[in-house]
Amino acid sequence: MVNGMANEATLPPAGINAGLVHNVKDDVYGLTLGVMFIAIGLYMLKLAGMITGGVAGMALLFSYLVELPIGLLFILTNIPFMLFCYVRMGRAFTLKTLIVNIALAATSQIVPHLQTVTYIHPLFAALVGGTFIGMGVLSLARHNASVGGTGVVTLWLQARFGINAGKTQMLLDLLLFALSSSLLPASLLLWSALSALAMNAMLMNWHKPGRYQG
Template identity: 50%
Template sequence: MADASNPGITPPRPHTRAEDVYALIVGCTLIVLGLLLLKTAGLVTAGTAGIALLLSYTVHLPVGLLFTLVNLPFFLFAARAMSRVFALKSFLVNILISLSSFVTARAIHIAWVHPAFAAVAGGTAIGMGILALARHGAGVGGTGVLALWLYRQRGWNAGLVSMAFDVVILTVSGLLLGAAGLIWSSCSVLAIHGILFTWHRPGRYTGY
């Protein structure tokens, strides 16, 4: 049925549960593959994914597990500031990412990858994964939760808000990375936010 206020325009159809589940699986898979590429190249990236990667070089725990642990404090904020459904989906996403990282580490072995490819391909994969999750009412936690909250409450561009957080993360990580690593890591951040800036903004997407 056409929208009465906009004749000829069909209102968006809400996503089904099956579509939500599929999107969560796809999003988590893309994020895990992106993390694998960046980890292999010894890089970091945006948000809590970057924090988890940075910690993995010193703590020697799986990136997926560190990713979930870093995000735990943000779930309470998600439940209070967003919704319990969003918080639950985000929690499930982190569990899926942790489990997927465990499986991926035993299913795929990449001996070497050029940092330029890892930065662009890995960052793009993570960006598309975050976008898939966001469009179906979930997030990866951390700074992404804050960015999505500001996007919904004030209409602020999620890519630009997240970029501001990531400048701080890269500044801190730069103390432990060489110049080349910091440059390529910055490129991965740009790749992620290039995706979010292009497709995750008011008026760009009409689905729920």
Template identity: 50%
Template structure:
């Protein structure tokens, strides 16, 4: 939900103390961060999917739609992201858009491959909500610190803030509330409550562990 803060901290020229230039990540460091970030996002999605939950953002939309039509979550994640690539380009530039496309394709591929390596017979719903939301947040954090994103609603929120002056955090909150409201017609009440917990856990990762003033890499 606070994706705007993440992007603001990654803009070239930003510093942690107002005087020291941020250190630029190497391509190898970026690639490693993307691999870990995408893997964590997919593992979180697998946990939530196992117990029939949703979460916030584009991952939540993909999960929700997967309960309605027989398409893999990874494919839905990519398809839902396609129109947001335009906003990524208009709002954050060509490099960010390219990185976001690469990330989306990687998530789609991993979502197909991971069930072959990880088979979960049972997971307690509350554990899945907390742990699944947390590791999705960690994955997004890994991507954001290396100048990429998972795309989707976070990109739209940033675009509206840049072009229309609409607060990105408020926009993302409204979108997540809409996702939860739509979920009322698809998943039972108890699972809906767990889904809210998942979305909150994902956001708490960003709020607690992303402190731009303490981080000098970009």
């Protein structure tokens, strides 16, 4: 059993970029872009009072229930998933994911002070905010990291069994939305579903084994 776990922990980076080598500059740039996209997407959805899929949706939902910064909620929500990440995805993946979470917590606090938005249409927030988060998750995955949460589980399932990460994430998101149905108005829940669809569309279309070649 120990040997089996060790073999799983040493899979190629999430099964995503086997054979590809990113240098430190590539990783820093890719992770920075991922954090920026996710922070802006979260800000847009937060302004519109929505949630989305994955750990981003969990953090947003909790932010409407408790008076804590969304970045901090991201980290707190991720604790059990980080343990799974360490066991199944390896030390390097877990370290990058932890760094991403800390950077995202800080960036999420800064973004509202760098721009002032007085109105955002829910359609725009859902489509653009969800797409931004999806782009961010994709950028992180290409550099052997993630935001943690259910994304860690979906990446591991894709690496281990070849199950499409976007499709698995969609199923998990349906469960999250079912749990949220008693807390959010139906209209916001529908817009939120659109944001989750936009986010997962990025993964289903672009996060496929063998598609990324450099």
